[in-house]
Amino acid sequence: MPRPLARRVTVLALALAAARPAAAETRLPDDALEQAAVLRDRGLAGSAAYGIVESLTTEVGPRMAGTEADARAVAWARAKFEELGFDRVRVEPVTFPVWHRGHEQARILGDHAQPLLITALGGSVGTGGQPLEAEVVRFDSLDALMAADAASVRGKIAFIDGRMERFRDGRGYGPAVGARSNGATEAARRGARAVLIRSIGTDSDRLPHTGMMRYAEGVTQIPAAALSVPDAEQLTRVLERDRSARVRLDIDAETRGEYTSHNVIGEIVGSERPEEVVLIGGHLDSWDLGTGAVDDATGGGITMAAGKLIASLPERPRRTVRVVAFANEEQGLLGARAYARAHADAIAQHVIGAESDFGAGRIYALRGNVEPEARKALAQIAEVLTPLGIAYEGEGGGPGPDIGPMAARGMAWAQLAQDGTDYFDLHHTANDTLDKVDAEALDQQAAAYAVFAYLAAEAEGDFGSAPKSAGEED
Amino acid sequence: MPRPLARRVTVLALALAAARPAAAETRLPDDALEQAAVLRDRGLAGSAAYGIVESLTTEVGPRMAGTEADARAVAWARAKFEELGFDRVRVEPVTFPVWHRGHEQARILGDHAQPLLITALGGSVGTGGQPLEAEVVRFDSLDALMAADAASVRGKIAFIDGRMERFRDGRGYGPAVGARSNGATEAARRGARAVLIRSIGTDSDRLPHTGMMRYAEGVTQIPAAALSVPDAEQLTRVLERDRSARVRLDIDAETRGEYTSHNVIGEIVGSERPEEVVLIGGHLDSWDLGTGAVDDATGGGITMAAGKLIASLPERPRRTVRVVAFANEEQGLLGARAYARAHADAIAQHVIGAESDFGAGRIYALRGNVEPEARKALAQIAEVLTPLGIAYEGEGGGPGPDIGPMAARGMAWAQLAQDGTDYFDLHHTANDTLDKVDAEALDQQAAAYAVFAYLAAEAEGDFGSAPKSAGEED
Numbered sequence A, B: 001m002p003r004p005l006a007r008r009v010t011v012l013a014l015a016l017a018a019a020r021p022a023a024a025e026t027r028l029p030d031d032a033l034e035q036a037a038v039l040r041d042r043g044l045a046g047s048a049a050y051g052i053v054e055s056l057t058t059e060v061g062p063r064m065a066g067t068e069a070d071a072r073a074v075a076w077a078r079a080k081f082e083e084l085g086f087d088r089v090r091v092e093p094v095t096f097p098v099w100h101r102g103h104e105q106a107r108i109l110g111d112h113a114q115p116l117l118i119t120a121l122g123g124s125v126g127t128g129g130q131p132l133e134a135e136v137v138r139f140d141s142l143d144a145l146m147a148a149d150a151a152s153v154r155g156k157i158a159f160i161d162g163r164m165e166r167f168r169d170g171r172g173y174g175p176a177v178g179a180r181s182n183g184a185t186e187a188a189r190r191g192a193r194a195v196l197i198r199s200i201g202t203d204s205d206r207l208p209h210t211g212m213m214r215y216a217e218g219v220t221q222i223p224a225a226a227l228s229v230p231d232a233e234q235l236t237r238v239l240e241r242d243r244s245a246r247v248r249l250d251i252d253a254e255t256r257g258e259y260t261s262h263n264v265i266g267e268i269v270g271s272e273r274p275e276e277v278v279l280i281g282g283h284l285d286s287w288d289l290g291t292g293a294v295d296d297a298t299g300g301g302i303t304m305a306a307g308k309l310i311a312s313l314p315e316r317p318r319r320t321v322r323v324v325a326f327a328n329e330e331q332g333l334l335g336a337r338a339y340a341r342a343h344a345d346a347i348a349q350h351v352i353g354a355e356s357d358f359g360a361g362r363i364y365a366l367r368g369n370v371e372p373e374a375r376k377a378l379a380q381i382a383e384v385l386t387p388l389g390i391a392y393e394g395e396g397g398g399p400g401p402d403i404g405p406m407a408a409r410g411m412a413w414a415q416l417a418q419d420g421t422d423y424f425d426l427h428h429t430a431n432d433t434l435d436k437v438d439a440e441a442l443d444q445q446a447a448a449y450a451v452f453a454y455l456a457a458e459a460e461g462d463f464g465s466a467p468k469s470a471g472e473e474d
């Protein structure tokens, strides 16, 4: 249907208001709010999200950055944006070193001989072409390792057995993940030959959780791997019986060569201010163990489906809705950093951004970091989302990881907070597969992103994006 | 405490009743019923069961028949029976061919290239030292494969994608397991080069279920492996997109050599009729993927703990309570068959038997196959079990697998039916580990087995065991 007369009047008013002082309140036109409600109900009735997730996870499967599947994923995303009716599709290069995973095995030796199920952490070195055997010294946490006497660690495999707690908002991850990121460095500083960590996860399956680690400069690079949660508990029990139990690790892993992948960008081009952009998206890469269904095919599926919903309206919104499938999030936000570098001069034109990268669970809250003049508008967006079970929670939360580098440069952002209660059961494991995804939950989220992106694109006034020096190295 | 006077009078009456006609009703003395209630309450308050399961699964871990861990498990069981205060401990030899598992990998080739997680089925051959690549032909069930035109199967990998249904009593297993047992034979008869089955399981984890398969005489032996449930669904989706998708299998497996393991037998020796035996137990071996916690460390833990409860009474029961940790159940009831052969002349002296081999879930029913004259006694046993949430269901059910060969020869049996709702989520997978076991549920079961075994050992009259020609080949 054509837009009502009221709309055209509003457009006129808006043109007159273009010179309004910066402190004027951001407003959402009534007809845009009405259209947004239509989008919401349409999305909830059935969106393209699940089909997109099914397509990516089936046709490409695992797509670790730098593998041949990375290139297939980029080709897939280009084709999918076209198929969904986006107006413009393009790619931007992202270059990074390539981490390779080979075989990985572990075994307790001696009286209680048995295998342990492990997976190397991303970025880890291997055991040098032959198994490494050593006694194990166990710590309750990274802090406990850091407090330990180096003499107790030297020549051994340091085992960091910290537990991650389960929360809806995933806040157990932050305190736990240091063992993964920095465990090898801290263990090596104390003379350890390798580090094993209890998986950073909330499940109790024999499926270890991978994820990125880093070596500090000047420290010996030792192999780093995660035990599944049951294996960590088993190793602890064996050590209770035999403190001198030895473990054999055989890990083949290395960082070698360079690869150029791409951020893939689809746009619904704005009708009035096409150079102003509402940025949404997810990351296209995944770890290699699963098919990256909840991390993060769902993010792409939700935001691409939101774009398709907006594209199905009779008229384009005023501003451009840009959906980005970011390259190589997993190994350090490399796609997001490349994007931020490439668009450093266009911070103010990125009126607001939001990323979906927290699984398949429903959205329960809208939060945001916007200028005070835009808070009422954000609350109005949340009002449209109320029937989806989404509450407005004002300031707080955080941008998605791939939004981070742009947020650090001054872009306003919102968080459509998902229920992540089960997310860390699957995160970075082989179990991250399509069967864990609920299509109706994706529709709820596609509807929410469509409402958010559409209204942000229609808003009279901005959300406070303004360039500042990047808060992080890029 | 010493037995009350009533008990001694009963013993006298029993001696007089020894010549009673065979059709006399089996009776449970009142004081035995009272003692049984004490056992029940003691067991429920805390038994040795969980500690036994923890000990076996930790100290020995996986213990596939014929591996070095098989011998460690036998030594463990002997020592554990001694430690628990059993009166007599001995072993009986069980000899069988040894199946070896090596590496196992599968991969979809072509446009949708990606790994598939598989595990070889027990008894399978390998791919002959090199990968096997072929197109895949999918069937909904073993029946569908058997109905297929051989031309559609020849030269391909047959993929049997039947679903197992979830029930409390595990009755989904029977209709599903034929694909595992006979899939390779039926596929080979139609010219297939290998067979892949959807795991016989009720979970949706990336952990394939192994289990025994057999080749019929005179049929080409082709490799047989199970896909995890998510992998089976993924392969199905890929085949929907590309019917000529090829899969590469690389499986190293063979049956080679012979091994002698042992049934391990612990006895609480009867005070009056030591040669008459109540037989309970579980199987000591496990598959190699997990630590065999619910299959079947729990069976051993529950029945050993029941024996310990009985041994803690001030007097031994009239008959012997025999707890057997059977060797090599998984590869064809080989310990149970050896036991039945060794004790073929003593069927009548095995007054009744019951095995625990259905996981860690609570017992909800008592059933039995006993002579009509013993049904009232079985119902009385069930009455003592009522406070444990156990109902008497009369005839029906089946003996545990290791009781089967003795039952076929005429031994009376009972079934203490466990809640197996979740059993086939874990069965024969790497996920079968201690963390899945609830200690309180084990106490309930140890209490129930103690009551059952004690009262059967105290019964005046028998349950109908009488030799008949074995119903199955042994």
Ligand SMILES: [Zn+2]
Residues within 6 Å of the ligand: A283, A295, A296, A329, A357, A358
């Ligand atoms: Zn992610």
Ligand SMILES: [Zn+2]
Residues within 6 Å of the ligand: B283, B295, B296, B329, B357, B358
């Ligand atoms: Zn079993």
